Amino acid sequence: MFEFDQYLGFLAFLTILTIGFWLMIFLLTFVVPYWIIGANIENFKLWRESKRKAKEEA
Secondary structure, eight states: OOOHHHHHHHHHHHHHHHHHHHHHHHIIIIIHHHHHHHHHHHHHHHHHHHHHHHHHHO
């Protein structure tokens, strides 16, 4: 059915596919939400600081 080099190529393909799958799961469940939440917190801090400065100037 398979020769040895075809078998190694198939295993390499499955390994790369599996690594890509788990990397995508990791990115979508941890990295992207962490990035979005961190950006929102940073924007909220900047908004609060600008609001405080505007209040002090008035």
